[in-house]
Amino acid sequence: MASDSRNIRELLNNLWKWTVDRLERTTIVVYKxxxxxxxxxxxxxxxxxxxxxxxxxxxxxxxxxxxxxxxxxxxxxxxxxxxxxxxxxxxxxxxxxxxxxxxxxxxxxxxxxxxxxxxxxxxxxxxxxxxxxxxxxxxxxxxxxxxxxxxxxxxxxxxxxxxxxxxxxxxxxxxxxxxxxxxxxxxxxxxxxxxxxxxxxxxxxxxxxxxxxxxxxxxxxxxxxxxxxxxxxxxxxxxxxxxxxxxxxxxxxxEWYLTAIYAFLRTGTERFTAGALLPLLFVIMFLIVPFVDRSRKLSWKDRPFFTALGVASIVLVTVTTVWGFYVDFSKETAFDQLYIEPTLFYGSIAGMTIASFYATYVYLSRQVRGARPPPTKPIVLKPQSATTIMVVLLVFIAAAAAATFYTYFINLPNHSMFYLGIAFFLFGLLLHVYRHSIYTQERQATQREQQAVRTAT
Amino acid sequence: MAGAVLAVIAPFANLVGYFYRKEEEVSKRQKLANLKDLSPGSYIFFSYPQTGDPKIDNDPFRQYVLIMTHDGHLRVYSRVCVHLWCLPSYIPSRGALICPCHGSIYRDTDGVAVDGPAAYQQYPTNALPMGVIEVDQNGDIWMVGVEGRLGYGREWQRVKPDDLVRRVT
Known part of the structure; x- marks a missing residue:
């Protein structure tokens, strides 16, 4: 029996090696x-x-x-x-x-x-x-x-x-x-x-x-x-x-990714300007940024202007998106409910965008570089505690899987999807805990070896 | 030489035409009614250009209304509201097309919105596209084309509504 399984394993290994060798002729090896x-x-x-x-x-x-x-x-x-x-x-x-x-x-x-x-x-x-x-x-x-x-x-x-x-x-x-x-x-x-x-x-x-x-x-x-x-x-x-x-x-x-444009249209501004030219300005800003920002600095802390621009663009998108969802139900007709007062709209986005840009820019320009924060200590999991966590996670995954099946059979598909999601989520955590404990153990083992080598010499 | 090249290319110049639905029928004459059937304040709904396929003929973008206004003018309007594409009905007593969704009101004399959300839109997007019609000696009314962009409005160049009603003698 043992030799049988060894033969099968050898066969599979050879097959794998054979395939990998031949994949080297394809473009897949371009990607690492x-x-x-x-x-x-x-x-x-x-x-x-x-x-x-x-x-x-x-x-x-x-x-x-x-x-x-x-x-x-x-x-x-x-x-x-x-x-x-x-x-x-x-x-x-x-x-x-x-x-x-x-x-x-x-x-x-x-x-x-x-x-x-x-x-x-x-x-x-x-x-x-x-x-x-x-x-x-x-x-x-x-x-x-x-x-x-x-x-x-x-x-x-x-x-x-x-x-x-x-x-x-x-x-x-x-x-x-x-x-x-x-x-x-x-x-x-x-x-x-x-x-x-x-x-x-x-x-x-x-x-x-x-x-x-x-x-x-x-x-x-x-x-x-x-x-x-x-x-x-x-x-x-x-x-x-x-x-x-x-x-x-x-x-x-x-949908939420279009409400920003919708908000512009609801102010009664000329349609093409509101719905296409203003969003286009936003896109063009991102398109040309690599050709404008020629400094060799990478970190956001060292580029106060461009960081402030980015923060302002996030504020702009957020504020207009929120405006897009705003419906005044106290008004009588659908048209009045959806109408956005242009001065209020453009005033709020201009005010908040400029304020966020200014605040970010001033904060980053004046910031004095302190010492780097000390690196956080990695969490070391003992094998026993890692096993305990994984067993607990497995129990929860099993429960979520059971709930998935049960709710599917009593015809509650959205509950079923929710539990399946929980199972996937916990399975991700389980994989992470497993990988983390293996990794820390291996590192400890190598550290111990190095220690041994050092004390021997 | 250039002439020869052009002669070869010319038949294929309309390849982009593939992207547009070719509608020979758009320029086709379609009989709508006879003057005898109409009196001031009466109207007829119809689809244009008619193909015989009910799915296509029932499409909102092919719905039109033929109106004889109270002062006896003939008008054809697209029924797609230029605000949000609902289908306005004609209310003879008010001399207006009224949209059931958001209450846009269009004058029947020129199809321009006078009230409701469509009226807040800038020209040319505040007016219904118009049908071009011909009236022959027998009093038959024929639709021969469309002036404007369906669901959107008119062209930039203003056209007098009366110029779209041609008398053929």
């Missing part, structure tokens, strides 16, 4: 995949996490295509069918929806981390510019995606998007009919083509340029990310809304 042996800050590989969420979106989206019907009348009904009748349809749709939100969020965090740590400099300009374009494509991908449902909210977004395209000087009337076709019946098919093929293809091509050669695949964090998707899906299941109806006025607010 690193599985870190100890915890490193996820800020450094937010881009890889974004790409992993993109892969999740690709898989879940491909399965949704089996049931989705890109037709002006049937689209909503088919999404409703996926949500309510198709086995696992609810789960797939929620994974797709929440992963899309998470992808936009991760991309924004990735942008700001790279910005503040000065990563756009020193030969990284191409990475930076492709990243900005990828970010815009991500938003467009999310936008075309949530319009495919053809509910009231989707129609509001389509309406705003088409209005903006039409209002573009010179090119507008030429470009808009490309999306519009002969009416809504054409529009939904064209958005579908954009969403499932054209935009993802462009993103993949750009990502091939944008990927750095070293990719960090950190399984505990990936597990936590998957957990976060499921937990948020369980807590906030994706809404279906109501089918678009051209005789009903409803107060709808777009």
């Amino acid at each position: 995949f690193t599985v870190p042996k100890q915890y490193i800050s996820p800020y450094g590989y937010l881009g890889t996490l974004t790409a992993i969420v993109f892969a999740i979106l690709g898989v879940s989206g491909a399965f949704l295509m089996f049931y989705y019907r890109p037709d002006v009348e049937l689209a909503f009904l088919s999404v409703k069918e996926i949500q309510e009748k198709v086995p696992f349809g609810f789960i797939l749709r929620n994974v797709h929806y929440h992963a899309s939100n998470l992808m936009v969020l991760l991309a924004i965090l990735h942008l700001y981390y790279q910005y503040f740590s000065g990563r756009y400099k020193i030969k990284n300009e191409v990475l930076w510019v492709t990243g900005i374009i990828l970010g815009i494509l991500t938003i467009l991908e999310a936008y075309t995606g949530y319009n495919l449902i053809m509910n009231q909210r989707a129609l509001l977004a389509v309406n705003i998007g088409m209005g903006l395209t039409y209002s573009a000087p010179i090119l507008g009337p030429t470009i808009a009919p490309i999306f519009m076709g002969g009416g809504l019946f054409d529009l939904v098919v064209r958005f579908y083509a954009l969403h499932v093929f054209i935009l993802p293809l462009l993103m993949l091509l750009l990502a091939a340029v944008h990927f750095p050669r070293a990719l960090i695949i950190d399984f505990p964090v990936i597990s936590v990310i998957v957990g976060v998707i499921f937990i948020s899906a369980g807590l906030f299941p994706a809404e279906l809304g109501i089918k678009f109806d051209l005789t009903r006025g409803l107060v709808e607010v777009p």
Whole structure:
């Protein structure tokens, strides 16, 4: 028996080696995949996490295509069918929806981390510019995606998007009919083509340029990310809304990454200026920053102007996003409820942006460099306590898994997703504890060896 | 030489036309009604250009209304509200198209919004696109084209509504 298993292991090893040898002829060896042996800050590989969420979106989206019907009348009904009748349809749709939100969020965090740590400099300009374009494509991908449902909210977004395209000087009337076709019946098919093929293809091509050669695949964090998707899906299941109806006025607010633009439009400022030129200024600021900031300093502390600019841009986005969600229900008509007083709006964003810029700039310029804070002591886990923690985590994971099955069978799919998310989250923690204890033990062993060598000599 | 190159390229110059739905029917004449059927204050809903496919013909962006105003003028308007794409109905007693969603009110004489959210939009986005019509000797009313951008408004160049009603003799 023992020799049998040894033979099988040898066979598998040879097969693995054979495959790896032949992979050296492919482009896959260009990328250096690193599985870190100890915890490193996820800020450094937010881009890889974004790409992993993109892969999740690709898989879940491909399965949704089996049931989705890109037709002006049937689209909503088919999404409703996926949500309510198709086995696992609810789960797939929620994974797709929440992963899309998470992808936009991760991309924004990735942008700001790279910005503040000065990563756009020193030969990284191409990475930076492709990243900005990828970010815009991500938003467009999310936008075309949530319009495919053809509910009231989707129609509001389509309406705003088409209005903006039409209002573009010179090119507008030429470009808009490309999306519009002969009416809504054409529009939904064209958005579908954009969403499932054209935009993802462009993103993949750009990502091939944008990927750095070293990719960090950190399984505990990936597990936590998957957990976060499921937990948020369980807590906030994706809404279906109501089918678009051209005789009903409803107060709808777009997805959170578009409410900033929506706020500008609601002030009554000329449409193209509000919805396209002002956001474009924001994008251009990020596009040209590597060509303006030529200093060789990387840390945010050493670049008071650009750090202040970044902080001000975060404040700008936050304030306009909050304005976008603001609806004054004390007013009578939908139009008055959504109207934003321009002086109040532009006053608040100008005031808060300038104040945050000034405060950051002054704080960083006057800051006296003190001594570096002492490095934090690593937590050392004894093998016994690590085992205890892992056993406790395993018990919780087992309980969460049992709850997942139970709630699924009593037809509470969102509860089921929540518990599955908890299980993934805890599994990530478990992997982390395991890796950490192994790592600290190995380090202690090497330290002891070095000590022994030193005392011997 | 340049002429030869042009002669070769010319047939393919309209490749970008693929991106637009080719609508020979848009310039096609479509009979709407006869003057005998209309009296001041009456109106007819119809879709244009008609294809015979109910899904396409029922599309909101193909819905129009033919109106005879109280002073006897003929007008054709797109029914897609330029505010948020709802479908306004014609209220003869008020001489206006009124949108059911947010209450935009359009004058029936020129299709310009006089009240409601659409009225707050700047020209040319505060007016319904208009249909171009011809009236022949028999009194038949034909739709021959559209002036403006559906769901958005008019073109920048202002056109007198009466210029879009042609008498063919």
